[in-house]
Amino acid sequence: MRDIACRIATAIISIAFFSFCFSGCASVGIAVPSSYGAFLSEEKAGFAIKYYDIDYIQAKRISDTISNVMAFYRTNFADTELRKFTVYVYHTQEDLVHGLVACGGLSYESARRFARSGAPRPLKGLFHVPITLDLRTIAHETMHMYVEAVSGSAYQRIKWLDEGLGEYMSYLFWKQASPDSAVTAKINEYNAFLSQNRDRFISLDRICAESQWTGLNTGSTSSLIYHQAFLVVGMLAKQDGLEKIKQVLVAVRDGMAAETACQSVLSRSQADIYEELVNLEKVDGLL
Numbered sequence: 001m002r003d004i005a006c007r008i009a010t011a012i013i014s015i016a017f018f019s020f021c022f023s024g025c026a027s028v029g030i031a032v033p034s035s036y037g038a039f040l041s042e043e044k045a046g047f048a049i050k051y052y053d054i055d056y057i058q059a060k061r062i063s064d065t066i067s068n069v070m071a072f073y074r075t076n077f078a079d080t081e082l083r084k085f086t087v088y089v090y091h092t093q094e095d096l097v098h099g100l101v102a103c104g105g106l107s108y109e110s111a112r113r114f115a116r117s118g119a120p121r122p123l124k125g126l127f128h129v130p131i132t133l134d135l136r137t138i139a140h141e142t143m144h145m146y147v148e149a150v151s152g153s154a155y156q157r158i159k160w161l162d163e164g165l166g167e168y169m170s171y172l173f174w175k176q177a178s179p180d181s182a183v184t185a186k187i188n189e190y191n192a193f194l195s196q197n198r199d200r201f202i203s204l205d206r207i208c209a210e211s212q213w214t215g216l217n218t219g220s221t222s223s224l225i226y227h228q229a230f231l232v233v234g235m236l237a238k239q240d241g242l243e244k245i246k247q248v249l250v251a252v253r254d255g256m257a258a259e260t261a262c263q264s265v266l267s268r269s270q271a272d273i274y275e276e277l278v279n280l281e282k283v284d285g286l287l
């Protein structure tokens with residue numbers, strides 16, 4: 001009986017949230033609903049967060065994590081100003097999907113990719129998240145805002161670098177907050193991935209354009225391309241440094257093709273970088 005009451009309450013809350021989305025942000029941009037009671041909005045340094053009061057504890061975890069991530073990234077992206085953004089915290093993953101359609105401008109097809117987990121990259125200053133979003137995904141998606149601040153929309157022409165930076169920087173953030181044993185376990189995991197997938201890696205010119213990435217971002221290939229992009233950026237960060245990586249983004253923003261930008265800034269082709277990855281023996285020194 002209590003379970004039924006709970007489900008009914010959840011349904012009412014969900015309807016209230018969707019009603020807010022449909023009547024509020026879809027038509028007039030960011031708006032605080034007036035008729036759904038305790039929907040809260042808090043201003044933080046650099047962003048606002050909006051959530052229902054029942055989600056207060058998780059929303060605080062999310063906003064604290066974002067603040068900590070931004071402080072951490074600032075050390076490497078000191079010159080990069082993020083536009084002020086708004087975080088919408090959804091009560092369930094299902095709410096997120098509906099909210100992305102109503103408020104985020106996504107088609108239902110695109111939104112339902114987040115039916116089970118995760119959240120889409122923040123776009124146009126709006127960051128839609130479920131309350132359960134984990135620390136590393138928060139850090140990954142936040143990194144996308146820095147990439148966009150550096151490159152504009154040009155990241156869509158060098159996706160392996162865009163997603164690789166998300167994976168790599170979120171790893172660095174996670175690492176500094178994790179015990180040594182967890183870091184060692186993660187390094188072992190990446191070493192195992194490297195040895196098992198070396199012959200499956202995809203050449204960088206095939207994971208460059210947004211459409212190429214989206215086409216491969218499915219099934220087991222999805223985890224392959226994210227892991228691969230992570231290792232490539234880890235390798236470049238070690239050999240060339242993050243400043244050079246940012247320069248590649250700037251070169252692409254200024255009109256260079258990804259291939260030309262790599263040759264110009266890193267003095268090697270995407271094929272050269274791919275060869276370095278394939279010949280990488282262990283990740284220990286990188287991570």
Ligand SMILES: [Zn+2]
Nearest residue numbers: 121140163166
């Ligand atoms: Zn991403």
